[in-house]
Amino acid sequence: MNTKYALALILALQVSMSLCQVPAPAADLVEKYDAMKSVFYKRLLNAFGKLQVAAAPVVEGAATSERGQAARAYVEELQTKPEIQAIVKIATGLGQEAGPLVDRARTSLLGLYGHYIRPYVGESLSQSIDTIKVHLDKYLPAE
Incomplete structure (x- = not known):
């Protein structure tokens, strides 16, 4: 019975250690993310400015x-x-205090996405984002 617990503990530790080794995100993925984030913030600022003018x-x-x-x-x-x-x-x-923690979490999530998910859904997600950008440029432009 104790060997079963020891084996379960060893397997659990191996799984947790393998989860700690997060792959680094690709440079093009980080660039694309930063570009989308900056455009998103520009859209929000533009929408806030329009709302402020309307509510004045x-x-x-x-x-x-x-x-x-x-x-x-x-x-x-x-x-x-x-x-x-x-x-x-x-x-x-x-x-x-949360700023560096959020940056590390974002980098880890981008690494996980780039390594495990992007090969399967990356192209369709990119096409969907490009389709959504057309509508956002029409109704909520960045500038």
Whole structure:
């Protein structure tokens, strides 16, 4: 009975060690990912700018109303509370600490995708992304 447990433990350790050796992503895959990420952020910024322009008259109207002024005073009061400032400091610290971890996870996932999945679905996924880009360029342009 103990040999079964020992064998199961050895196999589990081998599997976990093989999962720790993540292949490095290909340079062209990283380039393609970075290009798509930058275009995505440009699209988001452009959409946010359009939304901001469209919402400006509504915000100005709300700022002059009595409720708008009360909401503004409440937000300003919240910003001065030490509890809220502590929460903001903690969130900022967590964001700075999570940055390198997210980069390592992204690199690992790109490596896993490039090694195991890309040979099977890479071409069809690329074609699908190109098809979606046509519609995004029409309705949500990057510039």
